[in-house]
Amino acid sequence: MIKTCLFIIIIGYFNIYSQTDDIIKYLNSNNIFKQIDIKLIPFKYEINPLNGSRMAYGYKTDKDSKIKMEYYAPKYNENETSRGCFVLFGKKIILNKVAKNLITGLTFNMSMFNVFESAFKNRKYLLIYTYDEHLAARYYIFIFDITNKEDIKCYAFWSYYIMANMVGDFNKDGYLDVLEVRDINGQKEKFKITMKSLIDGKFVSFKPNEYYIYCTHDNKNDYYRIIKKSGFE
Numbered sequence: 001m002i003k004t005c006l007f008i009i010i011i012g013y014f015n016i017y018s019q020t021d022d023i024i025k026y027l028n029s030n031n032i033f034k035q036i037d038i039k040l041i042p043f044k045y046e047i048n049p050l051n052g053s054r055m056a057y058g059y060k061t062d063k064d065s066k067i068k069m070e071y072y073a074p075k076y077n078e079n080e081t082s083r084g085c086f087v088l089f090g091k092k093i094i095l096n097k098v099a100k101n102l103i104t105g106l107t108f109n110m111s112m113f114n115v116f117e118s119a120f121k122n123r124k125y126l127l128i129y130t131y132d133e134h135l136a137a138r139y140y141i142f143i144f145d146i147t148n149k150e151d152i153k154c155y156a157f158w159s160y161y162i163m164a165n166m167v168g169d170f171n172k173d174g175y176l177d178v179l180e181v182r183d184i185n186g187q188k189e190k191f192k193i194t195m196k197s198l199i200d201g202k203f204v205s206f207k208p209n210e211y212y213i214y215c216t217h218d219n220k221n222d223y224y225r226i227i228k229k230s231g232f233e
Contacts (some may be wrong), residue, residue: 008218009082013043014024017061029169031165032118032120032167032168032169033116033117033118033119033165033167033168034116034118035114035115035116036065036066036067036115036116036117037065037066038061038065038066038067038069038113038115039062039065039113040059040061040069040112041059041060041061041114042056042058042073043056043058043059043060044056044057044058044072045057046075046076048076050078055076056073056110057072057073057074057075058071058072058073059071059072059073059175060108061189062078067115067117068088068089069086069088069115069215070086070087071084071085071086071087071110071113072084072086072087072160073106073108074104074106077197078104078105079104080104081096082095082104083095083096083099083102083103083104083105083106084095086142086144086154088126088144088149088152089146089152089212091150092155093144093152095154095156098155098156099142099154099156100224101157101158102140102156102158105137106135106140107132107133107134107135108130108131108132109130109131109132109133109142112130112131113128114129114130115127115128116127116128116129117163120169120176121174121176123145123176124146124147125143125144125145125146125167125176126143126144126146127141127142127143127144127167128140128142128144129141129166130142138158138160139158139159139160139161140156140157140158140159141156141157141158141166141167141178142155142157143154143155143157143178152157153201154200155178155198155203157178157180158180159180159181159182160181160182160183160191161181166178166179167179167199170195170211170232171195171197171211171231171232173197175197175198175199176197176198177195177196177197177198178195178196178203179193179194179195179200180193180194180195180196182194184214189216189217189219190214190215190216190217191214191215191224192212192213192215193212193213193215194226195211195212195231206231210228210230211231211232212228212229212230212231213228213229213232214226214228214229215227
C-alpha cells in the first residue's frame with residue numbers, strides 16, 4: 001500500500017448522529033480525525049437571472065483559519081455540467097475530474113461545512129462532510145490526501161444519512177476505510193452500510209457479502225437497530 005496524506009472535509013447535518021452513532025460506535029472507538037475550526041465566508045457573487053437576486057458562488061476561509069481553502073460552487077449557467085471545485089494550498093481540485101460519481105450542480109449547505117484532519121500510516125488527510133440543500137438525506141464526503149501538497153489527491157463519496165465516524169480503519173487491517181449508506185429498495189426506514197478501503201491509491205469495494213450492516217428504523221423508539229451484519233465484530 002502506498003503511503004498517503006489525506007485531508008478530509010465533511011459537510012453535513014449532524015443532528016442525525018443521535019440516531020445512528022450507536023450503530024458504528026463499536027466499529028471504531030478511537031476516532032482518528034480531529035475537527036478543525038474552519039469557517040467559509042462568501043466573497044464572489046453572481047446575479048440570478050430569474051429574479052435578479054445576488055447569489056454567492058465563491059467561498060474562502062477567514063484569515064485566522066488553520067487551513068487556507070476556497071470552494072467554488074457551480075454558477076447558475078453551469079448547474080447541468082459542473083460540480084464546482086476546491087482550492088487547497090493554492091492547488092485547484094476540479095470536481096468534474098475527481099468526483100464523477102457525484103451529481104452535477106451540487107448545492108452544499110455552506111453553514112454545515114465541517115473539516116477534520118488526521119495523520120494515518122505516515123499519510124496526512126483532510127476530511128470534509130457536507131450535505132445537499134435540495135436532495136433529501138444526500139450527504140457528501142470528501143477525503144483529500146495532502147501528504148504531497150504539489151500532488152493532492154481527492155476522493156469523493158455520497159451517502160444517505162451521515163454518522164460522526166464515517167472514515168477510519170474499521171476492520172483494523174491498516175488501510176483507511178470509508179462507510180457508505182444506501183437505502184434498501186427505496187425504503188427510507190431501512191438502509192445498508194458498506195465499506196471501501198484505500199489500497200494502492202484507490203478506494204476499492206469488498207465482495208458483496210464480506211462487509212455490510214443492515215439497519216432498520218424503530219419508529220416507536222426513534223432509533224436505528226442492526227438486523228443483519230457480516231465482517232464487523
